[in-house]
Amino acid sequence: MSEEDMNDEQAQYELLLGNLDSYDLSEEDLAVLSGELDAYESERLKALPVIAVVGRPNVGKSTLVNRIVGERVAVVQDTPGVTRDRVSYPASWAGRDFTLLDTGGWDVDVKGIDASVARQAEVAIDHCDAVVLVVDATVGVTNTDEQIVRLLRRSGKPIVLAANKVDSAMQESDAAYLWGLGLGEPHPISAMHGRGTGDLLDAVMEILPAESAVAEATPTDGPHRIALVGRPNVGKSSLLNKLVGAERVVVDSLAGTTRDPVDEHVELDGQNWLFVDTAGIRRRVHQTSGADYYASLRTQAAIEKAELGLVLVDASEPLTEQDIRVMQQVVDAGRALVIVCNKWDLVDEDRRMELDREMDRELSQLRWAERINLSARTGWHTNRLTAAMETAIDSWESRISTGKLNSFLGELAAAHPHPVRGGKQPRILFATQASSCPPRFVLFASGFIEAGYRRFIENQLRETFGFEGSPIVISVRVRERRKRK
Numbered sequence: 001m002s003e004e005d006m007n008d009e010q011a012q013y014e015l016l017l018g019n020l021d022s023y024d025l026s027e028e029d030l031a032v033l034s035g036e037l038d039a040y041e042s043e044r045l046k047a048l049p050v051i052a053v054v055g056r057p058n059v060g061k062s063t064l065v066n067r068i069v070g071e072r073v074a075v076v077q078d079t080p081g082v083t084r085d086r087v088s089y090p091a092s093w094a095g096r097d098f099t100l101l102d103t104g105g106w107d108v109d110v111k112g113i114d115a116s117v118a119r120q121a122e123v124a125i126d127h128c129d130a131v132v133l134v135v136d137a138t139v140g141v142t143n144t145d146e147q148i149v150r151l152l153r154r155s156g157k158p159i160v161l162a163a164n165k166v167d168s169a170m171q172e173s174d175a176a177y178l179w180g181l182g183l184g185e186p187h188p189i190s191a192m193h194g195r196g197t198g199d200l201l202d203a204v205m206e207i208l209p210a211e212s213a214v215a216e217a218t219p220t221d222g223p224h225r226i227a228l229v230g231r232p233n234v235g236k237s238s239l240l241n242k243l244v245g246a247e248r249v250v251v252d253s254l255a256g257t258t259r260d261p262v263d264e265h266v267e268l269d270g271q272n273w274l275f276v277d278t279a280g281i282r283r284r285v286h287q288t289s290g291a292d293y294y295a296s297l298r299t300q301a302a303i304e305k306a307e308l309g310l311v312l313v314d315a316s317e318p319l320t321e322q323d324i325r326v327m328q329q330v331v332d333a334g335r336a337l338v339i340v341c342n343k344w345d346l347v348d349e350d351r352r353m354e355l356d357r358e359m360d361r362e363l364s365q366l367r368w369a370e371r372i373n374l375s376a377r378t379g380w381h382t383n384r385l386t387a388a389m390e391t392a393i394d395s396w397e398s399r400i401s402t403g404k405l406n407s408f409l410g411e412l413a414a415a416h417p418h419p420v421r422g423g424k425q426p427r428i429l430f431a432t433q434a435s436s437c438p439p440r441f442v443l444f445a446s447g448f449i450e451a452g453y454r455r456f457i458e459n460q461l462r463e464t465f466g467f468e469g470s471p472i473v474i475s476v477r478v479r480e481r482r483k484r485k
Contacts, residue, residue: 047215048090049208052101052128054152056144059136060164064191065089065102068201093201098208099215101128125155129215130208132200137163137174137188141181149181158207161186162200167193223265223272224393227306229299229330231322234312235342239376240264240277243385269386275310276302303329307437308336308392308469310385315341315373316351319358327366334438336392336470337369338385345375368462370469392469398439400465402432405441412460418453429479440473449476 053061069089091100103124125131131152135145152159163175166188178186187203189196228236243266264275278299303309309330313323330337341355359371370388374381400408409431418426426447434442441461443449454474461472 047212048097048099049130049210049212050099050101050128050215051130051132051204051208052103052124053132053134054103054124054148055134056142056148059134060191061102061134064132064134064162064164064189064197065100067191067194067197068093068100094205096205096208099212125152125157127214128157129212130204131155131157131159132162132204133159133183134162134164134191135178135181135186136165137171137178137186138165140174140177145181149183152183159183160200160203160207162191163188164191166190167195223274224308224389225274225276225306226389227276227278227302227309227330227335228312229278229303229309229326230312231320231326234314235376236277236312239312239340239342239374239382240266240275242376242379242382243268243275269383271386271390273389276306278302300329300333303333303335306335307396308338308389309333310338310340310389312340312342314343315355316343316346319355319362324362327363327369331366331471334471334473336389336396336438337366338388338392338469339363339366339369339371340385341371341373342376344373344380345378347373368468368470388469395467395470396438397436398465398467398470399436400433400439405431405433408461408464409443409457412457416456418449421448421450426478438471438473439467440475443474443476445476445478446480448478 053065055061069091089100089102091098101124133148133152135141161178161181161183163178163186166172166175167190172188175186175188185203187196187200189200191197228240230236244264264277266273266275309327311323311327311330313319327337327339347355363369370392372381372384372388374384376382409428413428418428424447426445426449428449429444429446431441431443434440443457454476458472458474461467
């Protein structure tokens with residue numbers, strides 16, 4: 001770039017930044033603009049305390065999770081046992097960050113209630129620092145509630161009792177009956193309406209430790225961590241053995257051989273990598289039970305501690321809904337992504353064409369992820385993994401200067417302005433990259449930016465700056481002009 005272009009870019013940057021002077025900005029806005037958010041993001045890499053939301057089916061656990069997280073992350077229906085994919089979510093209250101573990105969808109059946117409750121509750125207890133026990137105040141204490149309480153008492157973990165479905169002050173007497181559980185004060189709440197949830201979270205913050213005793217901090221040094229993920233029997237362990245050059249992991253045609261994540265240091269092209277072989281994700285996490293449920297929890301944790309998810313699919317079989325769900329799990333965790341089509345030695349010409357059509361049709365939102373065709377059994381094309389992984393991680397860690405970003409968006413908005421809606425046309429006032437890993441961009445705008453225009457911005461960012469193999473997060477802060485006094 002010539003000196004004249006650099007001066008023009010700097011002048012445009014200063015002009016756009018000056019435009020914000022006439023708008024109301026919060027303290028967090030100022031932190032974003034000053035670059036202080038990087039320190040905030042690095043703080044989040046530490047091991048956050050974990051809160052488990054437990055209780056029998058249909059007491060409102062998922063509704064409470066949605067309320068605490070602040071968005072609809074859990075599917076909610078009146079039917080007991082409704083499930084969804086993820087089990088842990090980042091959340092915050094009163095300036096403190098923590099991880100929320102949802103244990104919804106316990107498989108409690110009338111024939112094996114003792115074993116089912118014990119199995120699922122003990123897994124939840126093992127993975128948390130504190131427990132929120134949710135009880136339906138309108139029903140009262142059931143036998144299942146009492147069994148869960150006994151398990152929680154034996155764990156020694158601090159417990160806060162939430163008496164849910166107390167939608168008005170007239171129903172608070174229902175919550176008073178829950179003193180009989182011996183867990184201290186029951187906190188009357190309405191997860192659906194938000195009533196009392198603030199007081200509940202205040203009580204949780206009082207018992208929550210400052211640092212987790214169960215969670216591990218996200219590694220920030222050492223070799224790049226790569227999570228091998230996919231549904232069962234797609235060849236994850238076979239690929240790891242081929243890369244290592246030895247039979248380090250048990251391989252069997254029986255699906256589900258791997259239960260716990262297996263770490264292995266591998267040197268590829270002169271660079272050291274840490275591969276984590278994970279259990280195959282069979283179905284939505286809360287449709288699993290026992291050992292499968294425990295394995296799914298650990299696979300999710302392995303993805304969140306990794307920098308890149310290497311998602312394997314069986315190229316010889318049609319792409320499944322579960323394949324797509326695993327890829328989305330990696331993206332939702334904010335990790336770089338490389339798609340590996342394994343068992344290529346079993347693919348004929350017709351299947352290759354069909355696979356291309358399936359990828360174009362089903363993965364239209366993931367076209368930025370590089371795809372590698374290989375055979376873990378024969379080792380064919382495994383040498384192509386290194387370049388794809390390096391590109392994806394470089395994109396995941398990349399950063400665009402604020403001046404270059406605003407110059408790019410200024411030209412983009414001039415050539416393709418946001419559509420007029422309701423007689424108004426929102427403008428992008430200023431933009432900055434708040435953090436990397438993955439790249440997160442914050443746009444300050446004079447009005448709501450539609451999802452379609454955000455996707456257009458993302459596509460143009462990728463076309464101009466690359467970001468192959470990395471998700472991009474674009475958030476918009478709508479700000480109003482400061483009123484004249």
